[in-house]
Amino acid sequence: MPVFISTLDDGFDAAFNALLSAKREEAADVDAAVAAIIEDVRTRGDAALIELTERFDRLRLTPETLAFTPEEIDAQCARVGAQERAALELAAERIRAYHERQMPGDERWRDATGAELGWRWTAVGAAGLYVPGGLASYPSSVLMNAIPAKVAGVERLVVACPTPGGAVNPLVLLAARLSGVDVVYRIGGAQAIAALAYGTQTISAVDKITGPGNAYVAAAKRRVFGRVGIDMIAGPSEILVIADRENDPDWIALDLLAQAEHDESAQSILITDDADFGRSVMRAVDARLDTLERRAIASASWRDHGAVIVVRDMDEAVALSDRIAPEHLELCVADPDALAARIRHAGAIFLGRWTPEAIGDYVGGPNHVLPTARSARFSSGLSVMDFLKRTTIARxxxxxxxxxxxxxxxxxxxxxxxxxxxxxxxxxxxxxxxxxx
Amino acid sequence: MPVFISTLDDGFDAAFNALLSAKREEAADVDAAVAAIIEDVRTRGDAALIELTERFDRLRLTPETLAFTPEEIDAQCARVGAQERAALELAAERIRAYHERQMPGDERWRDATGAELGWRWTAVGAAGLYVPGGLASYPSSVLMNAIPAKVAGVERLVVACPTPGGAVNPLVLLAARLSGVDVVYRIGGAQAIAALAYGTQTISAVDKITGPGNAYVAAAKRRVFGRVGIDMIAGPSEILVIADRENDPDWIALDLLAQAEHDESAQSILITDDADFGRSVMRAVDARLDTLERRAIASASWRDHGAVIVVRDMDEAVALSDRIAPEHLELCVADPDALAARIRHAGAIFLGRWTPEAIGDYVGGPNHVLPTARSARFSSGLSVMDFLKRTTIARxxxxxxxxxxxxxxxxxxxxxxxxxxxxxxxxxxxxxxxxxx
CATH class of the missing domain: 1.10.12 (Lyase 2-enoyl-coa Hydratase; Chain  A, domain 2)
Structure with missing residues (x-):
């Protein structure tokens, strides 16, 4: 059962702290295995990469077939239907337009002593984007990682995406092409991260690696950090919806379930100032749950990590929200701007009843790679800044x-x-x- | 002997690659010890912190004496001489003026569909700054870490600085006061990092920890990363000077030695297009070395990691510089702007013959916390951005x-x-x- 608590309850603080500190994901201890894989690829290069790909992905490659050829990508892209292609193009265009506004400017000035000071921005030379294979192979993530890199001016942008048993997701290849990716490699796991960080005979090393992945990929990124830059190590996804009674409970239920269906460790929390509305949403969640293809996953997430919190007023909602520091924050209230102005810690804010979080996953424009697990207290989502670095200047x-x-x-x-x-x-x-x- | 090589030499590539990949510092394996210390402080709080401080710093504290009182800080600040106080005030003022220009703006716009998009910046709530005790207790580092945090708007800024055997550096306390630091704790090592990350009965947890430290501090920062934000884990410092024959060899020698005197792992490299000038600088280094108080350290650094590289022309200098991606880059040439425009990877650039790097360490204005070990390929020096985070907005x-x-x-x-x-x-x-x- 999801938690249903009220700030009026005696045990509220304890229950809320338990919710905050609950560990939703046990990190698998794969560090030793990952260290061995990285050392192997570092030492033996292509040969190790090819052997590991055969072992883990049941796919025999050669140095010549590590990368898709442009013709192979053409053929895969041609398989994408017109509607999906148009949707992907719209998403790419909107993500590009948003991120272009993030480009920071150089500065240079002279102070009273005559000293010239300033800074300038330059792009990372080469970036590698990891894209998971299988179920979590999301074309939207390709856009969200690759487009900021290209907007920043990264000259060489490569993708590593495993194709277990040879299975290819044509939408991933189309997203890579729309984003301006230069090369797509058929490699995955810790061996792909090692190849990107250290290079092999065939694959040139990159300077920065971004993108989501499983425990092996995450451990490998941690290990190569310092040799190359990495983005954040993302935890399970989460949403906080703050909603008043004027919402359709079904809309809010779907927003909560959109998070819960990601995986069993995902977390969906509703804060409302109306207990009856909270109960209506819980009923609406139950009604929708049965209809979902991913009901097993969504049910487990909602049961184990879901919560409805009833507050006296929206002041309390703001205070609790900042303690949660949510990755995604929906403000489904009459004056969402007034509420947003008082929130300090959130990865992304979705204002008003017409802005379901799913819009932000695909076509809104802002990045969907966002800080999880309360790290919005000190970090930001992915942006062009992740692919730029600043050089300070003094004369x-x-x-x-x-x-x-x-x-x-x-x-x-x-x-x-x-x-x-x-x-x-x-x-x-x-x-x-x-x-x- | 420092390396003296020319791009005309047959073995140049091998020698240059050896220079690039040489490991200058062995990371001490303190991870198990650090894990135990963190767990102890996390579990037992103040009691553990006080015991560990007695063990490592030979100092008996109580919960009441963990922090300096304002009166204690007053008394220490009063011990600082007028000249040093004025110098520190000038440095603080210049660092503040530079970093105030870094504050990014919020953005909000409406697109063609009527969607409202944008982002806004908010400060990290609380930050902890680590300041080493003993020899490497630098008041300038206090300014360089604390001022950007205060400019960003961090509300609670605390310093952890061990006082081994009770030894206090009054300049550190004055720098903390000039920077607007709220509290200074007499704690250090992994136990201080644990206290800042998890909090104790007396010390409130912070959201972000920055500042340099020894192997224990570095390992502790790596471990608490995720729970809190951290800055980079800095390696040994380094400088690359690109100089033509028109420079005074003694000035260039002193610039190289200013880096070498930091520690034995520091690295100083000169690139010049004139072999005779290169030899003159080597002689000038030798002449100055004998006169330095820190000659043991500086000699070891110069002997083991120093290098003079002779190039055919400044085009080669630019290409080699980008492969080094130096933390500090001095351009001691007639037209340093033209050269700087072609450089892509450097933490900080010092333009012209009148800009010794030491100016940047103290009073230039730009931050002296900069990416080391070739990480300028993908990362930037410390700035107000390290104490801000961006929330994206969609409506x-x-x-x-x-x-x-x-x-x-x-x-x-x-x-x-x-x-x-x-x-x-x-x-x-x-x-x-x-x-x-």
Whole structure:
């Protein structure tokens, strides 16, 4: 049974803390296996990659067939129906338009001492995007990872996507093509991450790896972090819906179930200021659950992690929401902007009754790769910034150095870093000599 | 002996690759010890923290003396001399002015469908800054970490700084005060990181932990990552100086030695298009080395990791620089802007002969916490962005949902996420019913 609690209950704090701290996913201990796989690919390159792909994906590759040929991609893309193609194109266009606005600007200015300061942004040279095979092979994730990289200006963007037993998802290939991906490799698991991080005879190493994956992929990303950049390690997905009684319980139930159907570890929480409305939503969830193809998954998620929380007023809702720091936050209330203005921690906010979270998964425009497990307290969703880095710029003039150099020399002395001070002093002495010459 | 190689040499590629891949630091294997310390603090809180501080720092604390009192900080600050205080104030003011320009703006717009989209930035609620004790206790690092946090709007900013045997660095406390730090705790090591991440009876947990530390601190930060945000795990510091023959060899030598004196794992590299100039710099380094207080450290760094690389022309210098992706890059040439424009990967660039890197360590304005070990290929130095997170915003109208909802429904179907599609469909059906009513 999902939790049904009210802030009026005596045991509310304990129940809410239990909900917050419940572990929804046990990390499988695959670290030793992953370390061995990475070392193998690092040492033996293509040969190891091909052997591991045969073992794990039951697929025999050669260095020549590691990547799809453009003709193979053409053929797969041609299999996609017109409606799906149009939907994918609309999504790509809207995601691109949103992310183009994220491009930060360079800055350069001169301060009162005459020193020139600033920074500039450059793109990561090469990025690798991991796309799971099988059930969780989502074309929408390809768009959400690849388009920000391309908008940022990444020159070489490759995809690694396993094709277990040779099974290919044509929509994934079409999404890769629409996003401007350069090469798609038929590899997966920790061996794919190793190949992207260290390179093989056939595959060039990249600088940054993003994209979701199973426990092996996650462990491999953690291990290669530092050698390359990685995005976040995502936990199970979650939604918090804050809704007043004016909503259709069925709409809210479907929004909760859209999260629950992802996997058994997903979490859906409703906060409402009306207990009767809360109960109506619970009934609506039950009614819809039976009709879903993924009812086994959605039922388990709702039963084990679902919650309806009744609050006295929306002030309480705001406070609880910030403690949850949800990945997705729907505000189904009359004035969602007023409520949103008071929320501090959320990955993405969906405003009003007409904005089901599923819009954000596909065609809204904002990224659907978002911080989970309360990490919205300190981190953000994927963006073009993940594929850019900033170089700071400083240029002293003799006058600027004369103005601020002595302070640097003084502080270097305090830190017992004598050569630091001398590197400033040598230049200042030269200025003084010139001045007195 | 430092490496002296030329791109004209037969073995250049091998020698350069060896330089790039040389491991300068062995990570101590402290992970098991750190895991035990974290678990102890997590379980027993203050009691564990106090015991561990007595063991490692030879200092007996109580819950009441974990933090410095304002009066204790006053007394320590009063010990700082006028010149050092003025230098620290100038540094703080310049760092603040630079970082204030980094504050990103919120965005909100309406697209052609009527959908409202955008994002907004909010500050991390609470941040903890680690400051090492002993030799590497740098007041400049306090400014560089704390000021961006305060500029970002972090409400609660605390410092953890061990005081081994009770030894206090008054400049660290003054830097904390000038930066707006709220509380300074007399704790260090993995136990301090655990206390900041999980909280104790006396210390409230923070959301983000930044700042340098030894192997124990680094391992602890890796372990608590996910529970809280962390900054990068910094490796040994490094500089690349690109200089033509028009420089004073002594100035360049001092710039190289300012890096080398940090620690034996630091690395200083000179690239020049004039072999004779390169040899002059090597002689100047040797001459200066004997005069340095830290000559043992600087000599070891220069001997084991130093390098002078002679190139045919500055085109080669640019290409090699991007392969090094240096933390600090000095361009001591006639037209440093032209050269900088062609560089893609560097943490910070120092333009021209009058900008020794040491200026950037203290008073330049840009942050001195920068990506090491070639990670400038994919990451940036510390900034206000590290203390902010972005929440994306989407608001559909009925018209916007009618325009783009069907595409979302279609893609949800492709991904076998039925409830996703239904959450959109229920709303679309309602619109259709209204339209036909």
């Amino acid at each position: 002293m003039t003799p006058g600027a150095l004369a103005a601020i150099g002595p302070a640097a020399e003084c502080l270097a002395g305090s830190e017992s870093l004598q050569a630091h001070g001398l590197s400033v002093r040598a230049r200042l002495d030269h200025l003084n000599d010139e001045g007195t010459a | 559909m109208t009925p018209g916007a949902l009618a325009a783009i909802g069907p595409a979302a429904e279609c893609l949800a179907g492709s991904e076998s996420l039925q409830a996703h599609g239904l959450s959109v469909r229920a709303r679309l059906d309602h619109l259709n019913d209204e339209g036909t009513a």
